[in-house]
Amino acid sequence: MATDAVEPPRARNFKDASPREVRAALVPEEQPDFDEQWREALTEAADSLDLTQVHTILDSWRRRATITSHLGHDGYRNMLAKAERILRTGEPEPGSVPLSEIKALIAERLGR
Numbered sequence: 001m002a003t004d005a006v007e008p009p010r011a012r013n014f015k016d017a018s019p020r021e022v023r024a025a026l027v028p029e030e031q032p033d034f035d036e037q038w039r040e041a042l043t044e045a046a047d048s049l050d051l052t053q054v055h056t057i058l059d060s061w062r063r064r065a066t067i068t069s070h071l072g073h074d075g076y077r078n079m080l081a082k083a084e085r086i087l088r089t090g091e092p093e094p095g096s097v098p099l100s101e102i103k104a105l106i107a108e109r110l111g112r
Helices: 019-025 028-048 052-089 099-109
Strands: none
Touching (some): 019 028, 019 052, 028 052
């Protein structure tokens, strides 16, 4: 009996996603933060008649949704854990390459 290969869901860019789509893409533990920031931005917009903060908040969360979509929930959590460790210890991840070396390699390959 042959089994059909299941194609993983495609990662998506949330550049034009609605707030509902963005929230649905987030890891569950970040959804309350989204809700709080979204409500605050809407309240501020209602008071000031200025949507700047609404757009700023939504754009920020759209970037997180895009990253989450590309990495998956577990990959996103792992990325955050690595970043937290680096910030806490000041030490890069084992096996990582310093930015200065990456820039030098790029410059070398571009002939600069």
